[in-house]
Amino acid sequence: MNCEQQMSMLIKVQEMGFVALELNLYLDTHPCDKDALNDFNCAVKLLKKYKQAYEQEFGPLLNFGMSGFAKESWQWIENPWPWEL
Amino acid sequence: MAMGIIEGGEIMWIYQKSLQHPVKVSYPDLKFAKTVITQYGGPDGELGASLRYLNQRYSMPTGQAKALLTDIGTEE
Numbered sequence: 001m002n003c004e005q006q007m008s009m010l011i012k013v014q015e016m017g018f019v020a021l022e023l024n025l026y027l028d029t030h031p032c033d034k035d036a037l038n039d040f041n042c043a044v045k046l047l048k049k050y051k052q053a054y055e056q057e058f059g060p061l062l063n064f065g066m067s068g069f070a071k072e073s074w075q076w077i078e079n080p081w082p083w084e085l
Numbered sequence: 086m087a088m089g090i091i092e093g094g095e096i097m098w099i100y101q102k103s104l105q106h107p108v109k110v111s112y113p114d115l116k117f118a119k120t121v122i123t124q125y126g127g128p129d130g131e132l133g134a135s136l137r138y139l140n141q142r143y144s145m146p147t148g149q150a151k152a153l154l155t156d157i158g159t160e161e
Contacts, residue, residue: 014105014107017103018105021105021156024156025156025157025160028149028156029149029153031149059102060102061101061103062099062100062101062102063099066099076102081102082103082104083104083108083109084109084110
């Protein structure tokens with residue numbers, strides 16, 4: 001498996017996840033900020049795209065059925081785990 | 086990263102196979118481990134703080150405050 005590619009694709013998920021999380025926290029206390037709402041939706045759109053691309057290549061990001069159907073093999077148990085990349 | 090608490094459902098928390106910040110665990114480092122573990126646990130640790138937020142949210146008067154404590158508690 002290509003670790004460098006996996007790392008760069010996972011970093012995109014991490015970065016956009018961080019953007020969405022911070023905007024989420026900001027919106028909790030500024031729920032009427034239209035610009036922030038817009039930014040949040042842009043982040044969600046990109047996050048979804050990056051997650052799909054990553055999961056297509058390297059398997060599910062979530063367990064317990066929250067990343068959809070399994071492929072031919074059970075990829076959840078595959079190395080490397082995120083702290084091993 | 087990302088522990089999501091789902092109340093009333095069968096899932097109490099989920100794990101996302103990703104981190105908030107890139108980390109590589111490569112060799113044992115006792116001094117650093119000590120720092121990390123005191124951040125995690127103990128009276129002033131993240132774990133205690135997150136559980137406090139997730140319990141305090143039940144007595145918050147507004148949806149905004151409930152949401153904020155839910156989100157911060159989950160993030161930590």
